[in-house]
Amino acid sequence: MTHTITARAARAGLLAAAAALLLTCASPAQAVAEREPANDWLLLTVSQGDAQAGVRPGAPSGVPSGATRGALLLCDPPRGHARAARACAELDATDGRIADIPLRDTHCPMIYAPVTAHARGQWRGQPVEYTQVFPNPCVMAARTGSVFAWDTQG
Template identity: 35%
Template sequence: MRHRRHAILATVTAATLLLAGSATATAQAAPAPAPEGAASLYAPSALVLTVARGQEPLTATVERAVTLSCAPRAEGTHPDPASACKELASVQGRFAELTAGPSNRTCTRQWDPVVVTAHGVWKGEPVEFATTYGNACEMAGSTNGSSVFAF
């Protein structure tokens, strides 16, 4: 009788361990599905940046344009997406803070306007940014080495 109790106890213990192990394996093998409608765990950050000749963003002639995506990783046609994304993150995507600095260059007063724009989304929020400089020298000086519009 004693051997029979040990055999039953051993069988129950083995079955319990087997069930617990398979439940753990099932839980590990089948990750929880993403919430309905969610394509990613990251808020999108995808932008089109332009440098154009002219005074008004809507009528200026685009000379250069790049794409920049910062989430989940830095990529796009921008020549240095990692630096540009890092700079944008440091100002929480507020482009005006990148372009508002005083010029550190001596430039002529020649009027040859340049417009920089950014359109898209930053961390899920819409972005519509444009600013006009008197000429390319002023633009380069006002961005103070920022890589965001350096393309």
């Protein structure tokens, strides 16, 4: 009879341990699933000059038009450049459409120093492809908000 009580107690203990182990293992998996990013990402580049043409005027064929800078913008949580949180909020407001970001009220110099902005990636599961040549960096910032402003303050 003592053996029967011990076996029952052992079985009950094993069941309780198995249930505790199951709950313990399930909780971190659920927490990881909740923290998994929404896969919103944009590979951003800004090139000096008119990168659509791909060459400098008067340069030998195949010579790139200017230096290129880039950043990877991630939005869950915002990271990738100094103004990532603001850029992600602007993209959220336009469903990831950079061209729909409201024009900033600013005064830009009438200096022709073209820059080409390019973004490729995905937003809320939809592909994003954006390329635009602007007459200068000020106009680019006025029309694209914080998206391409990874190395500026404010």
